[in-house]
Amino acid sequence: MTFAVSRTAATTGPGAGGTAGGPLRWRAAGRLAAALPDVRGRDRVTGWVRGTPRFTGPVHGRLTNGMAFELADCCDGSARDLVELCYRPPALAAVFDTVLRPGDCCYDVGANIGVYTLWAAGAVGRTGEVHAFEPVPEPRAVLAALAARNGLSQVRPTAWAVGATTGTVGLRRHPGASGLTHQVPAGDTAELTVPTTTLDQHATRHRPPDLIKIDVEGFELEVLLGATELLRARRPAVLLEMLPSHLARRGGRAQGELVGVLAAAGYRLFNLTRRGLAGQGEFSANVLALHPGWARFDPVVAALRRTPFPRNQTT
Structure with a gap:
């Protein structure tokens, strides 16, 4: 696994608005996942929109509770998931x-x-x-x-x-x-x-x-x-x-x-x-x-x- 995290200090605290940074397809998939009803086939559709994860970074944004993230690379699947979580809360x-x-x-x-x-x-x-x-x-x-x-x-x-x-x-x-x-x-x-x-x-x-x-x-x-x-x-x-x-x-x-x-x-x-x-x-x-x-x-x-x-x- 590979990770690199930006150490730049955040300029705004939790709760402030923000947009996700990353490939347009990833952002579109995240918005789609948040908008579609929870039916069989949804993950397949959003996965198709997201495409093959060749992009390696950087990514940045905020979770829906306002917590900020910024990673210099996103070679790991857990890091890539953060982009989708800019549009919906985590499952649990x-x-x-x-x-x-x-x-x-x-x-x-x-x-x-x-x-x-x-x-x-x-x-x-x-x-x-x-x-x-x-x-x-x-x-x-x-x-x-x-x-x-x-x-x-x-x-x-x-x-x-x-x-x-x-x-x-x-x-x-x-x-x-x-x-x-x-x-x-x-x-x-x-x-x-x-x-x-x-x-x-x-x-x-x-x-x-x-x-x-x-x-x-x-x-x-x-x-x-x-x-x-x-x-x-x-x-x-x-x-x-x-x-x-x-x-x-x-x-x-x-x-x-x-x-x-x-x-x-x-x-x-x-x-x-x-x-x-x-x-x-x-x-x-x-x-x-x-x-x-x-x-x-x-x-x-x-x-x-x-x-x-x-x-x-x-x-």
């Missing part, structure tokens, strides 16, 4: 907007270049905190630069991976697709070895979270196994990816074990569907786990029951 933004309040704390596990870190930072404000766990140096550098560009002192980037135990873990990277970086089983060849912590341990030294977002390409179970005390004692909302293709890296029983950990802690799982929050049916690409004993359970469920989520929940 409504969860952050509904769950988080000013002064809250969010743990972003698998933060990548920081799209949801920036979104959470806007929701918790200057008195809150966002702990962004991203062990891969290149996307973490982008995340840190974007936080600095927007003056987000509430963002705490960390180089640690998160797992069931402390120690080290091997990672496999995908050139041009930083969002697909994932852990490799013990004994397999790794391109990068990084230190690991657990959320239980992290929360003893830092502010505990009100929301945990987990996107670690199939190793969500390990993260939860290292957070059992935090789930029991604090009952934070948990937003996690549940793609079967990713969970398959852990074996056929991974999904059942993951659900079992949350159920043992008293959580209920909700699907994020095109009609809103749903408590039944096949699991959606991402699920929201909430504890009925959490003080915000009823208002959050009531609000999200009426909130549609897009079919494609990857960005």
Whole structure:
């Protein structure tokens, strides 16, 4: 993967208007994606408009919540997605907007270049905190630069991976697709070895979270196994990816074990569907786990029951 981030200071703060910089086709695809109804074939149409991504940069603009970005190159797919996010919020933004309040704390596990870190930072404000766990140096550098560009002192980037135990873990990277970086089983060849912590341990030294977002390409179970005390004692909302293709890296029983950990802690799982929050049916690409004993359970469920989520929940 390749990233280069402009270090030029922002001249306006979050909330100011702005336009996306990048190829005309990319901007047109972004506007089209924001305007078209969420039906099958939409991604195919917008992908055709966008075309083959030969353009390598620069790109600049603002997310719909006003957070600014400027990258000198965009060889990575996560960076290219930023142009589209100038015209629509990221797919899971409504969860952050509904769950988080000013002064809250969010743990972003698998933060990548920081799209949801920036979104959470806007929701918790200057008195809150966002702990962004991203062990891969290149996307973490982008995340840190974007936080600095927007003056987000509430963002705490960390180089640690998160797992069931402390120690080290091997990672496999995908050139041009930083969002697909994932852990490799013990004994397999790794391109990068990084230190690991657990959320239980992290929360003893830092502010505990009100929301945990987990996107670690199939190793969500390990993260939860290292957070059992935090789930029991604090009952934070948990937003996690549940793609079967990713969970398959852990074996056929991974999904059942993951659900079992949350159920043992008293959580209920909700699907994020095109009609809103749903408590039944096949699991959606991402699920929201909430504890009925959490003080915000009823208002959050009531609000999200009426909130549609897009079919494609990857960005």
